[in-house]
Amino acid sequence: MVTSVPTKNTQVVLNERPKAGPITDTTFRSQTVDIPELKDGEVLVKVTYTSLDPTQRGWINDTRSYLPPVEIGAPMRSNGLGRVVVSKSDDFKAGDLVQGLINWQEYYVGPAQSLTKKQVPEGGKEIDFLGLFGMTGLTAYIGLFDIGQIKDGDHVVISGAAGAVGLTATQIALSFPKCKVTAIAGNPEKLEYLKKLGAHNVLNYKDEDFKKQFKNVGLIDVYFDNVGGAILDQALAQIAPYARIVACGAISAYNADKPTPIYNYFNVISMKATWKGFIVMDHAARFKDGITYLADLQKQGKLEYKYHVTEGLDTVVGTLQDMFAGKNVGKTVVKVAKDDSDKSKL
Ligand SMILES: NC(=O)c1ccc[n+]([C@@H]2O[C@H](COP(=O)([O-])OP(=O)(O)OC[C@H]3O[C@@H](n4cnc5c(N)ncnc54)[C@H](OP(=O)(O)O)[C@@H]3O)[C@@H](O)[C@H]2O)c1
Structure with a gap:
C-alpha cells in the first residue's frame, strides 16, 4: 500500500x-x-x-x-x-x-x-x-508510593478521585486490605462509581454540608491532593501525626485570579507531617516499576x-x-x- x-x-x-x-x-x-x-x-x-x-x-x-x-x-x-x-x-x-x-x-x-x-x-x-501506563497512571503510582509512602492501615483521602490520576490512586489505595479510603469528587454519579469500586467514604465537595461530612471521616494519614484550595485547607486541619500530603495538583486554582488562602498549614508542623510536591516527569527511573505494578493490579482485577x-x-x-x-x-x-x-x- x-x-x-x-x-x-x-x-x-x-x-x-x-x-x-x-x-x-x-x-x-x-x-x-x-x-x-x-x-x-x-x-x-x-x-x-x-x-x-x-x-x-x-x-x-x-x-x-x-x-x-x-x-x-x-x-x-x-x-x-x-x-x-x-x-x-x-x-x-x-x-x-x-x-x-x-x-x-x-x-x-x-x-x-x-x-x-x-x-x-x-x-x-x-x-x-x-x-493507565502513561503520565496519569504513573502520577498516581509515584504520588502514593514515593511521595505519600502509603502503608497498609493508612487512612488515604483522595481529591479529584474520579479523574485520571484520582481514579488510579483510589484503586491503588483500595488494593491495600487494611487501608481506609475516602474519595472526594464533584457529582453523585462519580460518587456512585467510586463507591462501586470499594471506596469506604465518598464525599461530594459541592454538598452544602461537605465540611461536616469531611470532618466525620476522621484523621488522615495520606492526603493525595489533586485540587488544592478549600479542600486542601480542611484536609490539613485533619491530618494525623506523621501524615503525608501529596501535592500533586491544584486544579481549583488554575483558573483563579488568586489561589484560596490556606489557614491550617501550621498543622504540618504540629503533626510532624510531610507536605511534598512532585512532577512525574522527574521520576522516569521509576516508570518501569510503575507500569509493571499497574499492569499486575489490572490483571488481578483490582484496577478498572x-x-x-x-x-x-x-x-x-x-x-x-x-x-x-x-x-x-x-x-x-x-x-x-x-x-x-x-x-x-x-
Ligand atoms: N504532579 C504531577 O506530575 C501531575 C501529573 C498529572 C496531573 N497532575 C495534576 O493532578 C490533578 C488531576 O489531573 P487529571 O489529569 O487526573 O485530571 P482529571 O482529574 O481527570 O480532571 C480534572 C477534574 O478536576 C475536577 N475539578 C475541576 N475543577 C475543580 C475544582 N475547582 N475543585 C475541585 N475539583 C475540580 C473535576 O472533577 P469533579 O467533578 O470532581 O469536580 C475534573 O473532572 C490536576 O491538578 C493535575 O494538574 C499532576
Missing part, C-alpha cells in the same frame, strides 16, 4: 493568553499551514491521539513553571501518540508508533530524538500510553480504567473546557486521526 505524503497541516494554536478564569472560545484558533520539507534526523508523524491535561491551563500563562509558556501563535503543547509517515532518522521507520509532545495538530514535524518509540503489548491498547474520548481536532478546546467543568470520568483524550485502527479497543 502506498501512503500519500500530506502537504497541509491543521493546527490549533494559542491565539491569546487568557486572563484569570477559564479558557474561552478566543483563547485558541485553528490554522492550516504547509508541511515543511523534512531535514535529516526529522520525522513526519500523523497524530492519532492527543492527551488533555489540567496542567495545559498553566502552560498558557506567562509565568515561571516547570516548562516555558506556550508562545502566542504556536500549536498548543500536548502529549500525544502518532504513527510515523516519513522518516529521515535511522531510528524510526514509517508505521512506527511514537509518543511525545506532538501538540494539537494533525501532523508533527520535528526531531525524531524528541519522540519515544512505543510497542503495544499483547492484549494492550495504544491509548493506555496516555492513560476509564477513558473520556472525543473525536476530531476540532473538539480539543471544548473537551478541555469540559474537563475543568468536571464532565470527565477517568482520562480525557482526543482522537485526532479519523482512520485509526485502535478504536475497537477503547
Whole structure:
C-alpha cells in the first residue's frame, strides 16, 4: 500500500493568553499551514491521539513553571501518540508508533530524538500510553508510593478521585486490605462509581454540608491532593501525626485570579507531617516499576480504567473546557486521526 505524503497541516494554536478564569472560545484558533520539507534526523508523524491535561491551563500563562509558556501563535503543547509517515532518522521507520509532545495538530514535524518509540503489548491498547501506563497512571503510582509512602492501615483521602490520576490512586489505595479510603469528587454519579469500586467514604465537595461530612471521616494519614484550595485547607486541619500530603495538583486554582488562602498549614508542623510536591516527569527511573505494578493490579482485577474520548481536532478546546467543568470520568483524550485502527479497543 502506498501512503500519500500530506502537504497541509491543521493546527490549533494559542491565539491569546487568557486572563484569570477559564479558557474561552478566543483563547485558541485553528490554522492550516504547509508541511515543511523534512531535514535529516526529522520525522513526519500523523497524530492519532492527543492527551488533555489540567496542567495545559498553566502552560498558557506567562509565568515561571516547570516548562516555558506556550508562545502566542504556536500549536498548543500536548502529549500525544502518532504513527510515523516519513522518516529521515535511522531510528524510526514509517508505521512506527511514537509518543511525545506532538501538540494539537494533525501532523508533527520535528526531531525524531524528541519522540519515544512505543510497542503495544499483547492484549494492550495504544491509548493506555496516555492513560493507565502513561503520565496519569504513573502520577498516581509515584504520588502514593514515593511521595505519600502509603502503608497498609493508612487512612488515604483522595481529591479529584474520579479523574485520571484520582481514579488510579483510589484503586491503588483500595488494593491495600487494611487501608481506609475516602474519595472526594464533584457529582453523585462519580460518587456512585467510586463507591462501586470499594471506596469506604465518598464525599461530594459541592454538598452544602461537605465540611461536616469531611470532618466525620476522621484523621488522615495520606492526603493525595489533586485540587488544592478549600479542600486542601480542611484536609490539613485533619491530618494525623506523621501524615503525608501529596501535592500533586491544584486544579481549583488554575483558573483563579488568586489561589484560596490556606489557614491550617501550621498543622504540618504540629503533626510532624510531610507536605511534598512532585512532577512525574522527574521520576522516569521509576516508570518501569510503575507500569509493571499497574499492569499486575489490572490483571488481578483490582484496577478498572476509564477513558473520556472525543473525536476530531476540532473538539480539543471544548473537551478541555469540559474537563475543568468536571464532565470527565477517568482520562480525557482526543482522537485526532479519523482512520485509526485502535478504536475497537477503547
Ligand atoms: N504532579 C504531577 O506530575 C501531575 C501529573 C498529572 C496531573 N497532575 C495534576 O493532578 C490533578 C488531576 O489531573 P487529571 O489529569 O487526573 O485530571 P482529571 O482529574 O481527570 O480532571 C480534572 C477534574 O478536576 C475536577 N475539578 C475541576 N475543577 C475543580 C475544582 N475547582 N475543585 C475541585 N475539583 C475540580 C473535576 O472533577 P469533579 O467533578 O470532581 O469536580 C475534573 O473532572 C490536576 O491538578 C493535575 O494538574 C499532576
